[in-house]
Amino acid sequence: MLIGAHVSPAGGLPKAIERGVERGCEAIQIFNQSPRMWKPTTYRNEDVAAFREAMADSPIEAVVIHAVYLLNCASDDAEIRAKSLASLTHSLRVGHAIGASGVVLHPGSAKTGHVGDAITRAGGTIAEALAESEGCELHLENTAGAGGTLGRSFDELAALLDAAGGGKRLGVCLDSCHLLASGYDIRTPEKLKGVLSESTRKLGRGTVRSLHLNDSQTPLGSNRDRHANIGKGELGRKGCAAFLSAPSLQKLPCVLETPGENREGPPRKEVLLAKRLRKQGLDARS
């Protein structure tokens, strides 16, 4: 497992590598544009080349792009859908340019509307973004299930993958906090094993391609998306160790998106804690 953190690319793409190295990361996740604005960031070829060079010279082996939260591929407003399509396509192109393992996307929200119709719209938008880009994978992230958010269960993720046309470039990103909040008890190796076999059964083998490790401030089935620092929430150190040591997840990049002590994101010591918990989890299993 490649453990790391969400980091900022402020000051230029290579800065993200620098921040990842400072934090002891083997994998990093970045936003490819300002998370609160639709306007895409255009990277020059030199920026991309400098990023690739910095990454090659670093211990960082995987980079994941997180699509910005403004997107709603499932919106019933055609204008929002068109903007979401343009932004997602741009993210996939940047992902291809920088050699990202994938673009992680919150599949969208039905708001108060019909869930099935929203899944169909999301699938259409996602299929179009894939058709208009090449190479880079797209990972649909499971959600905590707040409001009308899509992707709260393996059944919904399966329906979304299906609506988006399946295909090799489509996968899933599993977030540990969202799993717990949406009602999947993953706090022991045994329970997690059951949840992961359900995911294989419903999504297909090899569909989970990336991971988010976050503890959860709110309990099992709360449907609230409140990340806690590692070991400080409902998963606790044992639950995090179980997630980090799951045999079927060992080849994947796993990034922390925790608030950190000052809401500055995961610091180095938390990344190192995650690495230690993984080791403890692996030892406990053997």
Ligand SMILES: [Zn+2]
């Ligand atoms: Zn996440």
Ligand SMILES: [Zn+2]
């Ligand atoms: Zn979250």
